[in-house]
């Protein structure tokens with residue numbers, strides 16, 4: 285399978301400190317690829333560079349075979365790369381459906397807001413956006429919440445809404461940043477099954493930073509392990525858990541453990 289994200293020899297320095305150190309990795313199209321590693325390994329810094337929030341000090345990032353190094357988040361968004369939390373958080377006084385409808389469409393760059401401003405001729409477009417928002421609300425099973433103000437949603441429901449706002453943009457690649465944090469187990473199962481369905485039924489590729497090993501085990505193949513700014517290894521979670529170097533660096537010497545040592549399970 286072709287890589288949809290290719291990171292080649294990317295380095296990020298903060299002053300004298302090297303957070304990401306000559307790092308190379310790829311994410312295959314159609315995969316749900318996990319990114320794990322101890323606290324401070326450089327995972328978020330790498331995501332920030334892939335999503336355009338941070339320019340690499342050196343190296344190259346390709347998206348779908350095109351050099352996108354240094355492009356801004358909105359430019360990457362229009363090329364099909366979305367990051368949860370990249371899109372502004374929900375508008376608390378607007379309903380769930382209205383929140384979905386506020387996301388700019390990737391193809392046209394239009395938002396419902398601008399169509400309102402420009403008036404009449406866009407009624408059709410508004411109807412299409414509403415249809416899409418309704419489809420998203422049904423897909424994520426938040427249909428019953430569609431007329432609720434987003435501010436009253438639980439933390440987990442807000443994450444579903446956030447995933448829904450990502451879906452409104454028809455992305456091909458979604459970067460998910462610690463989606464399990466603060467979500468109860470029941471909603472987490474819904475979220476995980478939505479991610480699986482988006483992957484299988486709609487062809488989304490996911491690249492997932494996660495500390496929750498259950499979620500990684502359920503969703504991700506392959507899993508990439510980062511430590512000290514570099515990629516240590518890549519494989520199935522079972523392979524990784526059997527790798528002595530990973531056990532030492534990440535699982536703190538306990539392959540059957542829950543990765544709570546080395547701070548790795550702080551959010552699990």
Ligand SMILES: Nc1ncnc2c1ncn2[C@@H]1O[C@H](COP(=O)(O)OP(=O)(O)OP(=O)(O)O)[C@@H](O)[C@H]1O
Nearest residue numbers: 298301302303321322323324325326327328329330
């Ligand atoms: N803006 C910054 N300025 C200076 N140092 C930074 C900055 N951002 C990150 N770092 C440092 O870079 C290193 C990597 O941080 P990063 O957040 O990428 O790690 P991480 O693997 O995502 O960790 P965690 O799992 O704890 O979120 C850390 O030592 C961090 O303190």
